[in-house]
Amino acid sequence: MTEPLDLSDIPSPLRLRLDGDALVHNWRTLNDMSGRAVAGAAVKANGYGLGAREVVARLSAAGCRNFFVAHWREAAEIADLVPPASISVLNGVLPEEVSAARRIGAKPVINSMDQLATWQASGGGRCDLMFDSGMNRLGIEDHRAGAVAAMSLDVDTVMSHLASADEDVPQNAHQLARFQAVASHFPNARKSLANSAGIALGTDYHFDLTRPGLSLYGGIQRKQLEERIRQVAYPEARVLQIRDLQPGDKVGYNATFTADRPMTVAITAIGYADGYTRALSNHGYFTVGESQAQVIGFVSMDLCILALEDGVRTTPVWVCPRFNLPLSAAASGRSQYELLTSLGYRYDRVWLSKAHKTSESLKSLTIR
Numbered sequence: 261m262t263e264p265l266d267l268s269d270i271p272s273p274l275r276l277r278l279d280g281d282a283l284v285h286n287w288r289t290l291n292d293m294s295g296r297a298v299a300g301a302a303v304k305a306n307g308y309g310l311g312a313r314e315v316v317a318r319l320s321a322a323g324c325r326n327f328f329v330a331h332w333r334e335a336a337e338i339a340d341l342v343p344p345a346s347i348s349v350l351n352g353v354l355p356e357e358v359s360a361a362r363r364i365g366a367k368p369v370i371n372s373m374d375q376l377a378t379w380q381a382s383g384g385g386r387c388d389l390m391f392d393s394g395m396n397r398l399g400i401e402d403h404r405a406g407a408v409a410a411m412s413l414d415v416d417t418v419m420s421h422l423a424s425a426d427e428d429v430p431q432n433a434h435q436l437a438r439f440q441a442v443a444s445h446f447p448n449a450r451k452s453l454a455n456s457a458g459i460a461l462g463t464d465y466h467f468d469l470t471r472p473g474l475s476l477y478g479g480i481q482r483k484q485l486e487e488r489i490r491q492v493a494y495p496e497a498r499v500l501q502i503r504d505l506q507p508g509d510k511v512g513y514n515a516t517f518t519a520d521r522p523m524t525v526a527i528t529a530i531g532y533a534d535g536y537t538r539a540l541s542n543h544g545y546f547t548v549g550e551s552q553a554q555v556i557g558f559v560s561m562d563l564c565i566l567a568l569e570d571g572v573r574t575t576p577v578w579v580c581p582r583f584n585l586p587l588s589a590a591a592s593g594r595s596q597y598e599l600l601t602s603l604g605y606r607y608d609r610v611w612l613s614k615a616h617k618t619s620e621s622l623k624s625l626t627i628r
Contacts, residue, residue: 273498273529275578276607278310282490283476284322289488290472291323293459297466300326302455302473304334304350309535309603310477310493314611316341319476328471332357335366348388348417351398358382367416371398376408386414389446393420393438393453394431402442409445417450417469418443425457425465426481432461443467460484479585479596491585495603496578497530497546497564511565512557517542524568526553526575531562535602536581539592547580548572 291299301324302308307315316327316338327347329335335347344365352375353361353368361368362382369388370376379387389408392399399420400408420439424431436453443451451467456475458465460482475485478492503525511517511525526548532538536559544555546566553566568575582588585596592599 272606272608273500274534274607275496276310276603276609277494277496278314278609278611279490279492279494280314280318280611282478282492283315283318286476286478286489286492287319287322287324287472290456290459290470290475293488294454294466294470295463297454297468297470298325299459299470299472300324300328300452301476302328302471303338304328304330304473305601306334308473308477308597309601311609312338313341314609315476326469326471328473329366332360332364332366335364336360339364339366345386350390352390353379369419370400372400373404376400376411376413380411384414386416388417388419389413389415389449391418391420391439391442393435393442395421395423395435397421402438405442405445415446415449417452418446419452419469419471422453422455422458422461422465425455425461432465436464456485457481474596474600477600479600481596491583493583493600493603494580495530495534495536495583495607496580497528497534499526499575499577499579500529500563501527502575503527512541513560514558516558517556524572525556526566526568526579528564528566528579529562530564530581531560533561534604534606535599536564537592537594537602539594544591545582547582549574549576553579
């Protein structure tokens, strides 16, 4: 058997250009919108697919002091970058995780009476508490707030989670009222309710600490964020081949597209395994230099076929799928969260300064 190969010098035909300036701008914007509260950052799911370590390093340098992950492995991945006590593990702590939790030093977000018993039995210590205010996901039942407060726990933050902050519905006010009742039992703990969309609901929802996630990475759920949040992620795919089609030529699996005229197409190295959903078959769009190209045929696991505009005889080495998150979500039927977190491991993640964001994309191929 041979030693494992070093993959660091093997280029990928996929890359994700990431705008660190936009990331920091978005956090500062959400922090300002949080009023007297401070904004933390949800960096779970590998920083919503962009790379948790790079995200945390940039946001920490910008002044962010509170980070939220889902799992203990995610906490361990960033615990050398920020004080572990500034990391909250949203899924709480299970008996088999106690040893790792103690070793890492992050705070569990206690979600149930069982988790509370597990934490106390292991020695207790600093923790956060999540109460259910009407979402019926994770969270201690809100009617137990008084009994939990009487336990003299070492609580940093008491929190709940809004289910419908991206909509103007009565549920938001109902959850706010239930959380306010819970919060009254914990006068010495910080309070946190608002996610990205919740920040835009107004000051009543801000309390002491907000927990933006999606909008840090360019997602927009409410109109109040449209002119303030900048795009962060720009996927790009390598052109692998140029083909000329004749009328009647069929394209892709199950021949869902048939050429009705002479056409030139580009075969690109991106597919549904890379988060480019099959739902965009025959109607997704890519930017190809100064022009647009429509996806034709079914999106394959690793490939897309693009119909180049008539008269286009050169194409960039790299092409860009349309990735405006709200528009892409509407076109694909997938949530903005899914679009971000499904950007897989095959992308080279490249954090670039403004001066270098497009230089490599300017190289072109001549169509033969």
